[in-house]
Amino acid sequence: MRILIIGGSVFLGRAITEEALRRGHRVTTFNRGVSGVDLPGAEAVRGDREVPEDLDRLVAGREWDAVIDVHGRVPRVVGEAVRRLDGRAGTYAFVSSISAVSAFPASECDESSPRFECAPDAGPDDGDYGTLKAGCERAVEEGFGGNALIVAPGLILGPYEDVGRLPWWLDRISRGGRVLAPGDPDRAMQVIDVRDLAAFILTRTEAGTNDRFLASGVRGNITYGGWLAECRAVTGSDAEFVWADDAFLLEREVAPWTEFPLWAPDSPDFAGVWLPSSAKAHAAGLSCRPVAETVRDTWAWLRGIPAGERVFGRHGIDPEKEARILSEWA
Incomplete structure (x- = not known):
């Protein structure tokens, strides 16, 4: 597969890039080049996702089978990427956060739990981290014409944290x-290991999944x-x-x-901080190491x-x- 990873050099993005390359995919990473190191084997495109001209340059003459958006935090910014990539990829996988669930961390939650209210075109001052992540999810779900895969992780640990x-x-x-x-x-x-989360995101992306998952470790x-x-x-x-x-x-x-x-x-x-349900993700193939x-x-x-x-x-x-x-x- 041809995969575009928005991010791709730091922690989870790095782990996804490593796993994608290990599986033999053709990987393009898009980032500013200031926070991490490019991995050998991936095509690195420099740019700032908040600059429309950089996004235009990224998509010019390129298409992918899937996009994995690792670091989107502002709905309006995520929406700009979605609009430019709609029709240029079959799946848009967005890494959200358990913090997008309004009941967390005070109560148990799963995929049926309400998310914070946040418009898909909200700006950076329209809410806190969890609220804006909920808006980012809607920007993908409502704006992308292909498969919209949303993965909302819990607490992630592992190498390169x-x-x-x-x-x-x-x-x-x-x-x-x-x-x-x-x-x-x-x-x-x-807790969940970053490498296990990366493998799950890639597996569901490869399958062209159109769904939403909470993804954390096994309870207790x-x-x-x-x-x-x-x-x-x-x-x-x-x-x-x-x-x-x-x-x-x-x-x-x-x-x-x-x-x-x-x-x-x-x-x-x-x-409920240690009680999110990842049962749906585990049933869909999420596997967690000790x-x-x-x-x-x-x-x-x-x-x-x-x-x-x-x-x-x-x-x-x-x-x-x-x-x-x-x-x-x-």
Whole structure:
């Protein structure tokens, strides 16, 4: 197949490109060339999807069997790509987010759960991330004349992660010592490896699927304590976990999800954070590897980056704040 990947060089886009090339597809990537590295074997077209002239240059004289849009976040911008690619590809696969579901993360959800209200031509200031993702889905569903495949992932982990969640924990635990650990170690999680998600998206794209899927891991595929224990095992660290309860951390203004990546306190706001149903996607071929493999392979990638050059975005607690809270907990 001839596949255009809008993105194609960072994290999920990279994984999709790698898998597509491995399967023997002819791949074109379209990106600005500032965030990642082009993979050998793919045709790289430089351009900014927000610049109409760049989109016109991309489609001039080209057609594909399918398009996979990895990084669309603004409905109006996604709609511009859809209009130009309509008739030049048979399938438009759009990577959305579980955050487009209005009940998430407070409640369980599946494909029948309502999405946020957002127009397909909404601009960047017309809502938050989840709301705009819902509008992007509608821009594809309503604007593309061929097959519209929507995949809304949950929490994605794995090698080349650019968000910094698992990499931050691996880096922190590798340094050893007393490590402040948040909440209940038995809290069940639900995560998916980026490579498994990429394989599912490609398989459904190859089939010309016209449908929408929530795609996350298997419910309870690891606990929070088990996840951190896997980080300790692969790094060979002597880390000693000191588990502090949710209320204690919230009283000290520790930010859920970011200061301790993937920490979701036991509260109504996060009651469904690890409960999205991926049953439909699993029935359609989604297969998930053990989380331990994801942790191992992510550490193998991360350890090749010098410690001073590791970037975790806005994730991770300040060392001084962690030390102070450890002292207060003791």
